[in-house]
Amino acid sequence: MADRRSTMMEPPVEGLLDKVDSKFTLVTLAAKRGRQINSYFNQLGDGLGAIVPPQVTSVSRKPLSIALEEVAASKIVYVRPEDLEEAVK
16 A cells, blocks of 8 residues: 655645635635735735735745645634524524
8 A cells, every 4th residue: 555645735735624615615715815915915015004914924925825824723714604694693
């Protein structure tokens, strides 16, 4: 039996999938947050402060990697709109 190779991705995708309900949700959530982080870094010198800064300290300066680390650390949690409607009722 072959040994499992470690993935090049940190945090591992298996752990990330435990935090969300589907691969599509993970990709969408990370992409949206990655764009927000990129906008934050682009507006830093302007002093606007309208966008939430990264919620984790990361050695990576790539917005998507930072977003995935935030998902892994449970700093970003996706709640489906249907679940919110049920909670309000």
